[in-house]
Amino acid sequence: MPHRSSHHRPAAEQAFLAEYDASRYPHPSVAVDVVVLTVSEGALHALLIRRGDHPHKHRWSLPGTFVGISESLDDAADRVLTGKASLPGVFLEQLYTFGAVHRDPRTRVISVAYIGLLEIDRLRRALGELESPVLARLRVPWAGESGGPIEAVGPSDDSLPLAFDHADILGMSVKRLRGKIDYAPLAYEFLPAEFSLRMLQDVHEAILGRTLNKDAFRRRLLASGDLTPTGRLQTDVGHRPAEFYRYGHTRRSRST
Amino acid sequence: MPHRSSHHRPAAEQAFLAEYDASRYPHPSVAVDVVVLTVSEGALHALLIRRGDHPHKHRWSLPGTFVGISESLDDAADRVLTGKASLPGVFLEQLYTFGAVHRDPRTRVISVAYIGLLEIDRLRRALGELESPVLARLRVPWAGESGGPIEAVGPSDDSLPLAFDHADILGMSVKRLRGKIDYAPLAYEFLPAEFSLRMLQDVHEAILGRTLNKDAFRRRLLASGDLTPTGRLQTDVGHRPAEFYRYGHTRRSRST
DNA sequence: TGAATAGTGTCTATAAGACAATATCCC
DNA sequence: GGGATATTGTCTTATAGACACTATTCA
16 A cells, blocks of 8 residues: 655654664564465465464464575565465465554564465365365455455355455455456466366456456457467367367467 | 576585574675766766775776665665765665675675665756765666666766676666666656656657657557646757656546 | 647557357257 | 257447647756
């Protein structure tokens, strides 16, 4: 969220902070939280973990970890996925850093949020090994890219109480996804290597939260040159089978 | 930059970090750096400060500060502007968090970068009070939104040596600006309250690093409904004077 | 009057929405 | 064959680029 710098502060506070010495004053803790997103049944879902301890005991939170003193932020985000869920090779991108003073009631924790995108089947397989996590459907109460906190709902449409400012982090991740889906190849992260145009459109619609024009979607994506037809067709579908495509630039013939 | 989570780490390291206790292990320092941007003479410029101390003595760096233990990130970014340069009310937005382990050779410093946008005249007035800062023109070696580090050049087109990873931070800020200029009202931050369409187009061109079609730009901006004509005209311009506009939705008549 | 830039009108090319027609699979 | 969805083609509409023309100011 953009803001405007505030009006003047007391000169004493300015002087104090200008003299701030990194080694003499207490440092905040720095954590990374990862919004692990997937698309299932036409809707975005996020991976949540039920907290066993205070604060926010029994609320649901994003998987995360503290950042080691000799570990980059990206590596810490990796570690959340490769450690907890054995999920190497997942698309990860830094989202936003949440730094309100009292966002964690215990102590000062600044959290660098990441988004991780992956296919539902792969995520489910990795989750099979674990106990507490749940895939919660996201309910977005705003249209377009307005932004703001969003809800996570359980299997029976019950709203799951979220820990800390994680409703804001989830909201920011959906906003980011919506803003980038039209020009960045994010949707393919939610799909297997080969997919039909309808599957791709379903992913776009789940992210955007609205239906799209089928003809225009087809034309636009095929014209982009980012899709390579595989020649393979769907089977056992009870109607004309769709062709499968693969993400990647079509090789242009050398002679033309 | 998106990345992919790496392959498995040694179980011992995972176990160690999983047990990481915020109170027992050293915390990184957290700083904010602000990319203060303005548009002058058809080009983006950023505020840089010559470092007087090691490391990177005599190199140029972004204005920044450490984050206080009871201070939000946004407040720390405010303080950089209201403290050092007496610039309250400036548009500030969080950009990205830079967390490579050795980005600062002294100790572990994670830096949350912000962008601050303001009008050239206002910035110059505030700078008059100070000594070391300079407004450096930005030279962007990539087109569109490819991203990557960029150069800052002095008055005689000499490249200024930048401290730390500040060339990357500057590059990220230009990339962000280019990505948002078409749908967010960023350009107006670089202009006085009343401006001509040509002045607005000049700002867009400076940000995008390329010329735009004049007719299409006019049509698009006027059709957006975001501009209110003031009725006032330029004076002393040696050619037909342009009308001044103001940013803000045109009030619609109640009867129509 | 001439130089210079603002602003308007028109034509064309491209992309999106709407809709109809045909294709192909399983039952 | 019938149901269902994929795929293709055409028409219409909105928007962007190109270009020509008119308008207004100061020197």
